[in-house]
Amino acid sequence: MKQWASALEWIESRLNPQTFERWFGAVVWGGFDGSMLTLKVPNKFFKEWLSNNYCDLIEDAMARQCGSRPLVVFEVDEQAAPALVPPPPEAVAAPTLSARAHVVLPHTNGASRLNPKYTFDSFVVGSSNQLPHAASLAVTEMVGTKYNPLFVYGGVGLGKTHLVHAIGNTIRARRPGTRVCYLSSEQFMNDFVWALRNDKMDVFHRYFRKEVDVLLMDDIQFIAGKDRTQDEFFHTFNSLYEQKRQIVLTSDKYPQEIPDLEERLRSRFQWGLIADIQPPEFETRLAIVKKKAEDEGIQVLDDVAVFLARSIKSNVRELEGSLINLAAHASLEGRTVIDIEFAQHTLKKVIALAQAPLTVEAVQETVCKHFQVSLDDLRGGCRQRSVAFPRAVAMYLCRKGLSSSLPELGARFGGKDHTTVLAAYRKIEKKVSEEPDTRSRIEALERLLGF
Secondary structure, X not given: OHHHHHHHHHHHHHOOHHHHHHHHOOXXXXXXXXXXXXXXXXXXXXXXXXXXXXXXXXXXXXXXXXOOOOEEEEEEOOOOOOOOOOOOHHHOOXXXXXXXXXXXXXXXXXXXOOOOOOOOXXXXXXXXXXXXXXXXXXXXXXXXXXXXXXXXXXOOOOOHHHHHHHHHHHHHHHOOOOOEEEEEHXXXXXXXXXXXXXXXXXXXXHHHHHOOOEEEEEOHHHHOOOHHHHHHHHHHHHHHHHOXXXXXXXXXXXXXXXXXXXXXXXXXXXXXXXXXXXXXXXXHHHHHHHHXXXXXXXXXXHHHHHHHHHHOOOXXXXXXXXXXXXHHHHHHOOOOOEXXXXXXXXXXXXXXXXXXXXXXXXXXXXXXXXXXXXXXXXXXXXXXXXXXXXXXXXXXXXXXXXXXOHHHHHHHOOOOOHHHHHHHHHHHHHXXXXXXXXXXXXXXXXXXXXX
């Protein structure tokens, strides 16, 4: 009881009086066994609102009192508290940012909460992701001093978000009371706009520059082109870095390839370690299938696991999604074991798309998606490096993986001369032999294309 009373005092110091009274004035202590805290609330509305918006704040408060983060359980008990009936959600004034940005943000309905399923134990390590995995582990052991910032980049569905959540979960488990903030760059921008509109920039600055020990931000590329958000993040970054607070960022591109990103931010992103995640090779894909099946309690035969690993090469998310799809269909049909015939029949459309014959257009679209450039630019005459390099890579891959002649490839790239294609091929060939980063990128694209 004393621990909860002390925790309440800490929570009250983080909220404005009206917000604290509205939501915590109706909460009654229900018991604490060292690992689970039970709180009684007057109705279901209170239960859902507190669970979605203040659960992490309560966990942090209790961690400061007892040294570990308890499981918080809300029980509806209409006799437990005075009949404080809050206004409907649309009429509730926005909480102060100290509560809003504390890992769980109201405008995402709790979507920014760290996912407990994303741990290092559930992450399958292979040659394609060995460096970012090792760097992420190192960050949890030497918070703020090693690899700060850690910048992880790679394509969609390859495990960047998994690693970021694993970092947050591990730090919070090892260092109870550490203030971990996980959010996307879009959520950061939304909080910034909210603070501007409500004249709460002092609250915004206090939280992000003083109350955060570990900042985990997904999809940092989305602040590109947004001048005021970039300026705000620049000062936030500097403040956290100078205080040796850990910063972990993810992106779908290397910092130098993010268009419309301020040079001063681009430079700071390279102060620590930059680690890229590549599409997984066959052995890693096979391990992922088996690990996912084990975690989800899905019985899958070895030949089915091999079939999935050979057929789905694009990304981990699609690979795991195909396995879940199989399990769902098997459950509907009352099957206890998934065999190869059932897998081939159920996923025939997915596999047909994944194994479609390779064409120049398919190579171009894959390269465009990887480098985030438009097909028109790739086939056009733009000479900016952000377009010219992907164009050269596409020409190299087409020349290497297809039987098309140089004049034919030139025509498929907007009427380029055959000598342009040959020069591009030789340029990338040289880079592959001399630059490990370029070589790993090309190998990743080749795996995607099934070379």
